[in-house]
Amino acid sequence: MSDTLRTEQVSIAHAEILSALHGRCFEEPWSPESMASLFATPGMLGVIATDDASDEPVGFVLMRVIDGEAEILTIGVLPEARGRGIGTILLGIMLEEAISTVFLDVAADNEAALNLYQSRDFEVVGRRSAYYKRADGTRVDSLTMKRVLG
Ligand SMILES: CC(C)(COP(=O)(O)OP(=O)(O)OC[C@H]1O[C@@H](n2cnc3c(N)ncnc32)[C@H](O)[C@@H]1OP(=O)(O)O)[C@@H](O)C(=O)NCCC(=O)NCCS
Numbered sequence: 001m002s003d004t005l006r007t008e009q010v011s012i013a014h015a016e017i018l019s020a021l022h023g024r025c026f027e028e029p030w031s032p033e034s035m036a037s038l039f040a041t042p043g044m045l046g047v048i049a050t051d052d053a054s055d056e057p058v059g060f061v062l063m064r065v066i067d068g069e070a071e072i073l074t075i076g077v078l079p080e081a082r083g084r085g086i087g088t089i090l091l092g093i094m095l096e097e098a099i100s101t102v103f104l105d106v107a108a109d110n111e112a113a114l115n116l117y118q119s120r121d122f123e124v125v126g127r128r129s130a131y132y133k134r135a136d137g138t139r140v141d142s143l144t145m146k147r148v149l150g
Pocket residue numbers: 025026074075076077078081082083084085086087088089105106107110111112113115116117119
């Protein structure tokens with residue numbers, strides 16, 4: 001897949017497409033307005049991955065960097081494009097942009113994301129009990145993960 005993938009940095013102009021991608025990757029979509037408001041804050045970086053063969057966007061990642069400390073705000077790959085290394089590529093692009101430390105939060109039962117982050121040397125540094133609420137009303141802990149860059 002990476003042979004036919006192109007990546008581009010995005011901006012507030014991509015709020016609609018980011019919202020659409022987010023909505024296909026998560027139970028609770030972020031609206032175009034909330035995407036746009038994120039880009040109104042300092043230090044935002046975003047990348048969309050597009051499949052060259054279909055010319056369709058297949059994944060995205062958003063990160064905020066403040067004083068060298070970065071937070072991955074969200075990352076997603078469309079269900080039909082998962083397991084082909086796109087998440088790894090998107091996370092890698094963000095790690096190249098970050099300077100010292102990268103944080104993120106992930107649901108404790110999100111095995112695919114946990115494996116992705118652990119494969120890129122993130123470590124669990126905190127847990128928030130019952131932080132996320134699922135569409136079915138159940139709650140799940142949030143794990144805070146951290147990677148210190150060399
Ligand atoms: C998490 C997500 C971004 C991974 O994207 P992806 O393109 O499928 O990931 P990759 O193909 O690059 O896989 C990277 C690693 O993640 C892990 N992984 C990916 N899919 C997995 C699955 N279904 N089960 C277990 N581990 C999985 C593996 O360790 C994999 O490495 P490997 O291929 O060497 O085994 C994708 O599953 C997704 O969009 N999920 C829904 C949104 C989400 O949960 N985002 C994260 C919020 S914190």
